[in-house]
Amino acid sequence: MVGQGLFADCVRLKELKLPSTTKVIEAEALRGCTSLRELHLPGTITQIEPSSDCSSLEMIDIGGNNTHYQSVDGVLLDKDIKTLIWFPQGRTADYLVPGSVTTIETGAFRGSQCRHITLGKQITEIGAGAFAGSQIESMAIPDGVETIRSGLFQNCGKLLTLTLGTEALFLSSYLFEGCPLTELHLKSADFIPHCESDTFAGAEQLFKECTLYVPKGTKRRYQNAASWSRFERVVEE
Numbered sequence: 001m002v003g004q005g006l007f008a009d010c011v012r013l014k015e016l017k018l019p020s021t022t023k024v025i026e027a028e029a030l031r032g033c034t035s036l037r038e039l040h041l042p043g044t045i046t047q048i049e050p051s052s053d054c055s056s057l058e059m060i061d062i063g064g065n066n067t068h069y070q071s072v073d074g075v076l077l078d079k080d081i082k083t084l085i086w087f088p089q090g091r092t093a094d095y096l097v098p099g100s101v102t103t104i105e106t107g108a109f110r111g112s113q114c115r116h117i118t119l120g121k122q123i124t125e126i127g128a129g130a131f132a133g134s135q136i137e138s139m140a141i142p143d144g145v146e147t148i149r150s151g152l153f154q155n156c157g158k159l160l161t162l163t164l165g166t167e168a169l170f171l172s173s174y175l176f177e178g179c180p181l182t183e184l185h186l187k188s189a190d191f192i193p194h195c196e197s198d199t200f201a202g203a204e205q206l207f208k209e210c211t212l213y214v215p216k217g218t219k220r221r222y223q224n225a226a227s228w229s230r231f232e233r234v235v236e237e
Helices: 219-223
Strands: 015-017 038-041 059-062 069-072 075-078 083-086 138-140 161-164 183-186 211-214 234-236
Touching: 059 069, 059 075, 211 219, 219 234
Parallel strands: 015 038, 038 059, 138 161, 161 183, 183 211, 211 234
Antiparallel strands: 069 075, 075 083
């Protein structure tokens, strides 16, 4: 087992190849390995939790006989390529999530330097903080995602445009803290998405600086909803 913090802050570590006896990698086992570029995992791995602040990581490789996970173009997914688990933070090229993926795990893109990530329509679940601290500039959440989980875009300092799909029912806490959003597009016409009391905590400037776009014929309903009434600019589209 690679325990929590085992390689933490090994700032000179550039490549890590774990032995064939390794079965578990705990959360934050590699935290702060800022020079790590390649992580090679054996086929014996049965449990993996991502680590933060691996800002140079470009590739995660795993043994071909692994029954739980596989690497697709250096990105760690489950064996069936339905769950995206860990995206290497150091990759900067635009990324298209594989069409078979339905779930983005908690923190999967945390701290990512990738500016453009495209999510497929089949995605229905995105874990808390999945994009927190990343360099994304825009994002469109697929229609099938009902809950926008806590801290999903927290400290995304370059995020300017965000679109939430038609089925977005519930917006959790601290979603936009540290985000300089200028456009927020809501696609739900049948119901008004519900926000927690702290959904906009740390992002109160958005009520003045961000334009809220809503479906045609729904402007008054949004303006009368407590969650959205504080936006000064509401535009139908």
